[in-house]
Amino acid sequence: MAHVEPAHLVELALGNATPSEADTEALRHVDECARCRDELGVLTRLVTAARTAQLVDLPTAPPERVWRRISGDLSPEPNTPGPPPRIRDRRRRALLALLALATALGVAVALRCLRERSRVVRGGVAP
Template sequence: MQHLDPDRLVLLALSEEPEGPGDAGHLAECAVCRHELDALRTVADLGAEGQDLHDLPAPPERIWQRIEADIADPAPRSLRVAERPRPSRPRWLTPVLAAAAAAVLAVAGTVAVDRFVRRPPAATVLARATLAPLGAIPASAEGSVRVLSDGEMRIEVRNLPLTTGFHEVWLIDPDDPTKMVAIGNLPDRPDAVLPVPSGVDMNRYRLVDVSDEPHDGDAAHSGRSLLRGTLTY
């Protein structure tokens, strides 16, 4: 059976031309052309996924040298694990697929290295606090706080009393407890990440407080503190 022209297969894989009745009939009967069209479409899909990558360097020359060596030397191919028989691949398609695969791998490798180099350094811990229960709060209630260099506060709490309102985190000046800054509400889970408002002097507002707040529309502290701890640097 005569196969479809290679250029025709490429155009079909790239959806540059519609698949005519003759193409569909041939592909229904020819397993070789179906296999090659599927392979070309796979390469085309990989290329489409990388269209948003710009200004990337060309693949190193060693990649093309490895491709040429693999195509020219049958020894590496003989070491591949035997698999179920499949339609033979025309000679023209092997270098096309190999080159496309190499280009995709080179792009992926470049993107991975670029992302690693541009990744911001990991945030470091600037201060810590252990939260202990106050007054009649059960002794099993506890928590911990870490203030990070990226301006975030990571807080973990356990066994807080149930509330009909919500739990809120505060920073308080221990030298003047009337001075306090609301950090945010705790979600219904044991840990949370809250942003510390810029400009807050953490050396002054070093007392961390978790309060029980009612839904009364009053932004002030309720006066019912559950946990407290002092930040240490």
């Protein structure tokens, strides 16, 4: 059996869908394949961390001087924008943190897909 698709591993880690025959097959493969088992473990830990995040776990905004330095480095114009507005609503901050985690997860999966595809292409096997 071929390795489990990264998107399918994400779905398994999330555990939101009703289990299907494809999930059973994928989990059977995960039991036998160290690489897929490790990847599912990483994704499961990431999902658990995101779901158990508390407000105190969220990063604080950097000092304004950091934002000014970044803005100055990116645009040499004298009218650089100020820092982004602070979000005071705790639910919105938590939602933004979860959105950032989901985005990071999506980027990680996409990078793994690209890396796997390039490995397969370099190995002489058609994708």
